[in-house]
Amino acid sequence: MKNTVSTFQKMKENGEKISMLTAYDYSTAKLFDEAGIHSILVGDSLGMVMLGYDTTIPVTVEDMIHHGAAVVRGAKNALVVVDMPFMSYQTSVYDAVVNAGRIMKETEATAVKLEGGKDVCPHIEAIVKASIPVVAHIGLTPQSVNAFGGFKVQGKSEEAAKKLLEDALAVEAAGAFAVVLECVPAKLAKLISEKLRIPAIGIGAGADCDGQVLVYQDMLNMYGDFVPKFVKQFGNAGPVMKEAVQEYVKAVGEGTFPEEQHTFAINDDIIEKLY
Ligand code: KIV
Numbered sequence: 518m519k520n521t522v523s524t525f526q527k528m529k530e531n532g533e534k535i536s537m538l539t540a541y542d543y544s545t546a547k548l549f550d551e552a553g554i555h556s557i558l559v560g561d562s563l564g565m566v567m568l569g570y571d572t573t574i575p576v577t578v579e580d581m582i583h584h585g586a587a588v589v590r591g592a593k594n595a596l597v598v599v600d601m602p603f604m605s606y607q608t609s610v611y612d613a614v615v616n617a618g619r620i621m622k623e624t625e626a627t628a629v630k631l632e633g634g635k636d637v638c639p640h641i642e643a644i645v646k647a648s649i650p651v652v653a654h655i656g657l658t659p660q661s662v663n664a665f666g667g668f669k670v671q672g673k674s675e676e677a678a679k680k681l682l683e684d685a686l687a688v689e690a691a692g693a694f695a696v697v698l699e700c701v702p703a704k705l706a707k708l709i710s711e712k713l714r715i716p717a718i719g720i721g722a723g724a725d726c727d728g729q730v731l732v733y734q735d736m737l738n739m740y741g742d743f744v745p746k747f748v749k750q751f752g753n754a755g756p757v758m759k760e761a762v763q764e765y766v767k768a769v770g771e772g773t774f775p776e777e778q779h780t781f782a783i784n785d786d787i788i789e790k791l792y
């Protein structure tokens with residue numbers, strides 16, 4: 518059954534945990550959907566894990582649409598959320614609505630996600646007014662990496678914790694139907710989850726959130742040597758893929774692939790005449 522914003526709300530009310538993973542292409546989305554994931558996030562993390570940038574800053578609306586549309590084609594049941602990239606909404610409420618609209622029309626996703634608390638509430642409100650569901654994202658917001666001075670845990674001081682709670686309540690009031698909490702101390706994330714009527718989806722925010730999200734290359738061990746503290750590797754796809762490719766290279770080199778069963782036949786006399 519297709520998951521919708523109502524599914525998210527019902528799951529929160531019933532205390533059922535929401536599982537979300539990123540995906541950026543058709544075949545991966547199809548696999549995750551078949552595995553029963555509730556929601557797929559086409560994160561702007563694609564700039565790093567798919568395109569090889571150091572940050573999410575260079576990602577464009579076109580990038581998000583290109584990958585978002587592919588994911589939507591692969592996701593039958595999962596609710597697909599597409600990230601709004603850096604500078605596609607910060608510039609004005611008008612730009613936010615125009616770009617959210619483009620993403621929705623050109624990907625046919627169910628929702629968009631954008632980073633920020635109180636500062637982006639007018640943007641969230643306007644997008645929601647245009648009938649586009651919005652997921653908010655607070656805590657460590659990677660598009661602000663240059664303003665933060667690096668990727669670090671947010672909300673540790675009393676002042677920062679209070680601001681994070683206020684931001685969570687503000688984005689809910691602005692109409693967001695869910696909020697991502699990234700790199701937030703677990704007890705603060707628990708408090709925020711309890712205070713909110715909408716589901717809080719955590720990444721590096723402890724087990725008491727209403728759901729969890731991870732970047733799939735992190736949880737399948739496919740992305741480099743650095744593993745963030747909050748990541749658990751549920752699978753070992755990176756080494757499995759590498760080993761398969763090594764075997765392929767070897768088999769091609771030795772001429773042991775392809776074998777008879779991988780080849781197409783033709784009548785011998787046709788070939789003899791051509792010699
Ligand atoms: O871009 C992304 O993958 C995200 C998640 C880490 C929440 O925003």
Ligand code: NA
Nearest residue numbers: 560561562600
């Ligand atoms: Na993101």
